[in-house]
Amino acid sequence: MRIRAVIGLLAGAVLLGIVGVMWFGSLAPRELSAATMGEMDTGSGRPAGASGHEGHGSSPLGGAAGGHHHGGVVSVDQLVARPGNPDRSFTLRAEQVGPHRYLVNGRTPGPELRVRHGDLVQVTLINVSVVAGVTLHWHGVDVPNAADGVAGVTQDAVPIGGRYVYRFVADRAGTFWYHSHQLSHEQVIGGLFGALVVRPRHPERNVLDRVATTHLYQGRRTINGRTQPMKITVPAGQRLRLRLINTDNGPVPVQVGGTPFRLLATDGSDIVGPTDVIDRSVTLTAGGRIDLELPATPATVGISGVGWVEINGGAELPRGSRPELDLLSYGRHAEVGLATAAVDRHFDYDLGRRPGFVDGRPGLWWTINGKMWPHLPMFMVSEGDVVRMSIVNHSGDVHPMHLHGHRVLVLSRNGIGSTGSPWWADSLNVRDGESYEIAFRADNPGIWMDHCHNLKHAADGLVAHLMYEGVDTPYRIDRHNEPE
Structure with missing residues (x-):
């Protein structure tokens, strides 16, 4: 009995020792640099630093001007838009009016910003009272890195009374949005966001253009901040372009009653050869956008089974759920000029979950490639690389994956290749048990977040980043800069 007791005590001591080592190893420094945090992942393909692209690699990148620069390394705040007078200027004032309530220019959502394709846009952010x-952050817009708006990575969080100027060229017409990337899981949910629409230089005639932003405020569904349905009158002879933006943490099904419709765009990228959709729903993922075209007839657009947009008096929604429109086969195939068969880098992005410690806290935590925050992948690329990424989700939950600064081309889902219009996305709904192959060109130097846009998941560590060789940052993630 005495030997068994000794063995039991020794086993307990060993177990406590293992737990103690795990706990101690999970403790994060008081400040972290995105340029060095995590584990470097060069993927398969060329080794790190062996750039095959003339004029790139570890030399100064992107034609930047001004900012911090030393030893051939470019700072993120040097990666800026072209100089010159802006074509459109805006001032946005952020306010905190309660523990979990935020306003932009006295309202939520914030003002809808409309610009034209090619405009040099300047936005001055003023912090009136956000403690x-x-x-x-300009969600879906491929801004220069200095304008990405990620606290502790591309800038410091703006304190009360401070300001920050964002400058970028609206280089693609489409539907986008802006939101805070400081404590985003609190501030976005609380209302600190708004829509951004980039119109074509020569828009189509006879098209009525409207935005519908869906958001849950303390569990209450709203459209453009209102709990009542949005009513739109489309004059005879015109068509409606309805830009739907999902600012929540989870996907919503969208269906239309009363008329066929066309899906014109996803995440700010046009569909090639859209056709009429009948008796199908469209999944609008968290952070994602879809543009619908509807005729001047009575119709209703439903979100999560409830009619939220009534057109010309509305119509009855289909009862029950509808089969999902498959974007792999919708529209017409077209060449995109991205050589995805022989790529420069290939990365795995494996989403899981397991018990452990994060910064000393025990729990069931999200993992990327088996690792927990902050020991997560730093995907290393050189400017000009063509990159493929294999995303696999076995975490038990859906994850809307969002890569900053780039749009990605969906090549396949669960091994089934894309045959329809090129499916470009920046917010990709990856369900539990699904796998995706995506590709993109690394043509926007910087340090870019690559995270789940269920912002509560991101706050719990589901965030990696894309890192260009030869880029550094003077900013730190600490108690003042908390991007998620």
Whole structure:
């Protein structure tokens, strides 16, 4: 009995020792640099630093001007838009009016910003009263890195009384949005966001253009901040372009009653050869956008089974759920000029979950490639690389994956290749048990977040980043800069 007791005590001591080592190893430094945090992942393909692209690699990148620069390394705040007078200027004032309530220019959602394709846009953010500080991220817009608005990575959070100027060229017409990337899981949910629409230089005639932003405020569904349905009158002879934006943490099904419709765009990228859709729903993922075209007839657009947009008096929604429109086969195939068969880098992005410690806290935590925050992948690329990424989800939950600064081309889902219009996305709904192959060109130097846009998941560590060789940052993730 005495030997068994000794063995039991020894086993307990060993177990406590293992737990203690795990706990100690999970503790994060008081400040982290995105340029060095995590584990470097060069993927398969060329080794790190062996750039095959003339004029790139570890030399100064992107034609940047000004900012911090030393030893051939470019700082993120040097990666800026072209100089010159802006074509459109806006001032946005962020306010905190309660523990979990935020406004932009006195309202939520914030003002809808409309610009034209090719415009040089300048936005001045002023923090009126947001206690923890604030930033603005331009979701889906391939801005220069200095304008990405990620606290502790591309800028410091703006304190009360401070300001920050964002400058970028609206290089693609489409539907986008802006939101805070400081404590985003609190500030976005609380209302610190708004829509951004980039119109073509020569828009189509006889098209009525409207935005519908869906958001849950303390569990209440709204459209453009209102709990009542949005009513739209489309004059005879015109068509409606309805830009739907999902600012929530989870996907919503969208269906239309009363008329066929066309899906014109996803995540700010046009569909090639859209056709009439009948008796199908479209999944609008968290952070994602879809543009619908509807005729001047009575119709209703439903979100999560409830009619939220009534057109010309509305119509009855289909009862029950509808089969999902498959974007792999919708529209017409077209060449995209991206050589995805022989790529420069290939990465795995494996989403899981397991018990452990994160910064000393025990729990069931998200993992990327088997690792927990902050020991997560730093995907290393050189400017000009063509990159493929294999995303696999076995975490038990859906994850809307969002890569900053780039749009990705969906090549396949669960081994089934894309045959329809090129499916470009920046917010990809990856369900539990699904796998995706995606590709993109690394043509926007910087340090870019690559994270789940269920912002509560991101706050719990489901965030990696894309790192260009030869880029550094003077900013730190700490108690003042908390991007998620």
